[in-house]
Each structure stands twice: as structure tokens, then as C-alpha cells.
Amino acid sequence: MRLYTALVHHPIRNKKGDMVTTAITNMDISDISRSSRTFGVKKYFLVSPATSQHNLVRRILGHWESDAGSMYNPDRTDAMRVATLAHSLEEAVSQIEEIEGVKPQVVVTGAQFKDTELKVSELREQLRIDKHPVLLVFGTGWGLHASLVETADARLEPIYSQADDGYNHLSVRSAVAIYLDRLTQKPL
Amino acid sequence: MRLYTALVHHPIRNKKGDMVTTAITNMDISDISRSSRTFGVKKYFLVSPATSQHNLVRRILGHWESDAGSMYNPDRTDAMRVATLAHSLEEAVSQIEEIEGVKPQVVVTGAQFKDTELKVSELREQLRIDKHPVLLVFGTGWGLHASLVETADARLEPIYSQADDGYNHLSVRSAVAIYLDRLTQKPL
Numbered sequence: 080m081r082l083y084t085a086l087v088h089h090p091i092r093n094k095k096g097d098m099v100t101t102a103i104t105n106m107d108i109s110d111i112s113r114s115s116r117t118f119g120v121k122k123y124f125l126v127s128p129a130t131s132q133h134n135l136v137r138r139i140l141g142h143w144e145s146d147a148g149s150m151y152n153p154d155r156t157d158a159m160r161v162a163t164l165a166h167s168l169e170e171a172v173s174q175i176e177e178i179e180g181v182k183p184q185v186v187v188t189g190a191q192f193k194d195t196e197l198k199v200s201e202l203r204e205q206l207r208i209d210k211h212p213v214l215l216v217f218g219t220g221w222g223l224h225a226s227l228v229e230t231a232d233a234r235l236e237p238i239y240s241q242a243d244d245g246y247n248h249l250s251v252r253s254a255v256a257i258y259l260d261r262l263t264q265k266p267l
Numbered sequence: 268m269r270l271y272t273a274l275v276h277h278p279i280r281n282k283k284g285d286m287v288t289t290a291i292t293n294m295d296i297s298d299i300s301r302s303s304r305t306f307g308v309k310k311y312f313l314v315s316p317a318t319s320q321h322n323l324v325r326r327i328l329g330h331w332e333s334d335a336g337s338m339y340n341p342d343r344t345d346a347m348r349v350a351t352l353a354h355s356l357e358e359a360v361s362q363i364e365e366i367e368g369v370k371p372q373v374v375v376t377g378a379q380f381k382d383t384e385l386k387v388s389e390l391r392e393q394l395r396i397d398k399h400p401v402l403l404v405f406g407t408g409w410g411l412h413a414s415l416v417e418t419a420d421a422r423l424e425p426i427y428s429q430a431d432d433g434y435n436h437l438s439v440r441s442a443v444a445i446y447l448d449r450l451t452q453k454p455l
Contacts, residue, residue: 094339094340106294109438110438110440110441113436113437113438113441114437114438114441116434116436117426117428117434117435117436117437118428119428151282152282154434154436155436157434157436158434158436238305238448240305240306240307240451246304246305246342246345246346247305248301248304248305248342248343248345248346249301249302249305249444250297250298250301250302250440252298252438252440252441252444253298253301253302253440253441253443253444254444255441256437256440256441256442256444256445257444257445257448260426260445260448260449261448263428
């Protein structure tokens with residue numbers, strides 16, 4: 080399965096819809112690395128233009144590669160190896176193109192999407208027959224900025240809850256876990 | 268659907284298997300509240316015998332009930348209302364019995380369970396026909412201590428990954444999200 084994940088920290092919407100850059104958090108690194116590793120994702124890109132953030136992430140990932148970190152929790156070290164850095168989504172796409180020899184299909188996610196081009200069941204089938212590498216893109220803050228969404232190949236259907244009132248405000252960590260689980264379930 | 272969740276901070280196993288008490292974290296409160304709220308869970312119990320921890324959690328939950336917190340992010344406030352405190356799993360069971368008029372079936376989870384009594388598909392069907400209230404119990408640290416697992420009505424099958432090597436080391440936040448999604452999917 081040629082599936083990649085990306086967590087974008089720029090360009091992101093804030094509460095008012097303005098374009099902002101969010102900070103990379105420790106929990107986003109580790110939870111999403113562990114989900115990505117569990118479900119067979121090839122690389123998990125932490126996307127941020129901020130060089131200081133890259134240095135911070137390198138220190139955290141370096142800790143898990145160190146003797147102390149890997150002796151304390153070898154499974155965590157193993158998961159962290161799937162994580163890597165990119166300054167922009169374009170750079171992540173380029174890195175995947177180098178690995179796969181072809182550009183990935185860029186699929187964006189968003190809890191508030193009204194119109195979408197792709198159902199989870201369709202993407203699952205596509206991954207199953209391994210048609211093309213896929214980069215599944217998640218936002219932080221109040222979601223991916225429109226300028227990034229517009230450049231994507233497809234928007235994936237949101238995770239609809241079973242709550243009667245349509246409430247769906249999952250954390251990005253939970254959303255990644257659920258999408259990866261749904262995408263890797265055996266076909267019905 | 269009469270489903271409840273609990274995140275247990277005592278009795279928990281540490282790396283060596285000893286019984287310990289873990290600290291309640293902000294991320295465990297908010298991510299699991301949001302997943303619980305999204306998937307229609309009635310109450311999410313934060314279980315800890317430590318009174319100082321209860322005070323901390325009350326302050327955090329109180330912030331989201333305050334004018335400042337609820338104006339900044341009303342959806343977060345809404346999610347946090349599902350969270351509540353208990354000193355022990357027995358106390359959570361008693362609280363559910365008061366609400367439902369009957370004791371819940373206590374179902375425990377653990378990534379490393381070898382033998383289990385209950386499949387996700389069975390529990391989903393049970394919840395669908397609303398047979399009986401269910402308390403779904405998650406551990407922190409290195410998982411629920413055996414002394415608690417032994418008192419439960421059933422152990423739920425682990426989340427098996429599709430990774431060829433059987434790696435499954437999800438965060439508890441991701442595990443809760445995936446179980447709730449699987450348990451509330453429409454029957455096939």
C-alpha cells in the first residue's frame with residue numbers, strides 16, 4: 080500500500096478564517112506516527128515552513144533514536160521512524176515522487192467540507208489495488224486554508240458521526256486514526 | 268445507545284508490570300471527550316483515586332464552562348460536558364447504575380490481550396439493539412492492571428493492524444477513536 084500522511088502547519092485557517100502558521104506539538108508527532116506505523120503508512124510528513132520548528136522536531140525524533148529513548152520504549156522508536164519533515168506540501172510531494180517515481184495523488188481532509196470528490200470506500204479500493212501513491216493531508220488549527228485545498232487532486236468525505244445532531248469535532252489525532260482504520264479495513 | 272467510556276489512571280501497569288497510578292493529561296481529557304461526544308457516548312469517566320487530580324480536572328472542565336472558554340470555542344465546551352470524574356471504576360459503575368437503573372456490562376480493552384470474550388461486531392450488535400448499558404474501559408500507561416481486568420465482564424478484541432508484522436502500539440486516544448467508530452458503524 081503506497082499511502083503517505085501529512086500534517087500541515089501552514090497554510091492553516093485560524094478561528095476567523097485568516098491564514099496562520101501553527102506550532103508542531105509533541106502529541107501530534109507521536110500519536111500520528113504511531114497510527115501511521117500501525118496501519119502501514121510509508122512516511123508521515125510534518126509540514127512547517129518554520130526552521131526553528133524543524134530543529135525542535137529533529138531533537139524529539141533524535142531522542143527516540145538515542146540509546147536512552149530506544150531502550151526505554153523500542154516500539155515508540157520504531158513508530159517515530161515513519162515521521163519526517165518538509166517545509167511545504169510541495170516539498171512532501173517531491174520527496175514522495177523521488178521514492179515512488181511518480182507524483183502522488185494529493186487527497187485533502189476537512190471536517191467541514193460540503194462537496195467532496197472522493198469517498199473513503201473509493202480510496203480504500205484504490206489503495207487496495209495499489210493504483211497510485213496517495214498523500215492524505217490533514218490540517219491543524221481550524222483546518223487547511225482554502226489556498227491549499229484548491230491545489231489538491233481530491234477532497235475526501237468527512238467522518239460523519241452517528242450523533243443525531245451531526246456533531247463532528249474530532250481532534251486531528253482521532254481523525255487520522257479513524258481514516259487510517261477505515262482505509263485499511265478489508266473490502267466488504 | 269447506552270454506551271459509556273472510562274479512562275483508568277489506577278490500577279495501571281508500568282513498564283515492569285507493577286501497579287501504579289498515572290497522571291490525568293489535558294490531551295486525554297479533550298481528545299477522548301471530543302470522540303465520545305461525536306459518537307454518542309453518554310458519559311466519559313476520568314477514573315483516578317487522587318483528589319489533587321480531581322481538582323485539576325475540575326479546573327480544566329470549569330474553564331470550558333466559563334464565558335471565556337465557551338465563547339472562544341463552543342464546540343469544545345459542548346464536548347467537555349460529556350466528561351466526568353470518578354475515584355474508582357466501581358464508582359463509575361455506581362453512577363451508571365443510578366442513571367440507567369441497572370449495572371452496566373463492564374468491557375475492558377488492551378492491545379496485548381491474547382484471549383478475549385467479545386468481538387467488536389458482537390458488541391456493536393448488542394449496542395444497536397440497546398440490550399444493556401455498556402461501560403467501555405481503557406487503560407493509560409502500559410495498560411490496565413490484571414486485578415482490574417479480572418473483575419470485568421468481558422475483554423474486547425484488540426485493534427489488529429494491517430501491518431505485516433502485527434505492530435499495534437496506538438495511543439489510547441487513537442484506540443478510543445477507532446473503537447467508537449467501529450462500534451457505531453451501520454451493520455453490514
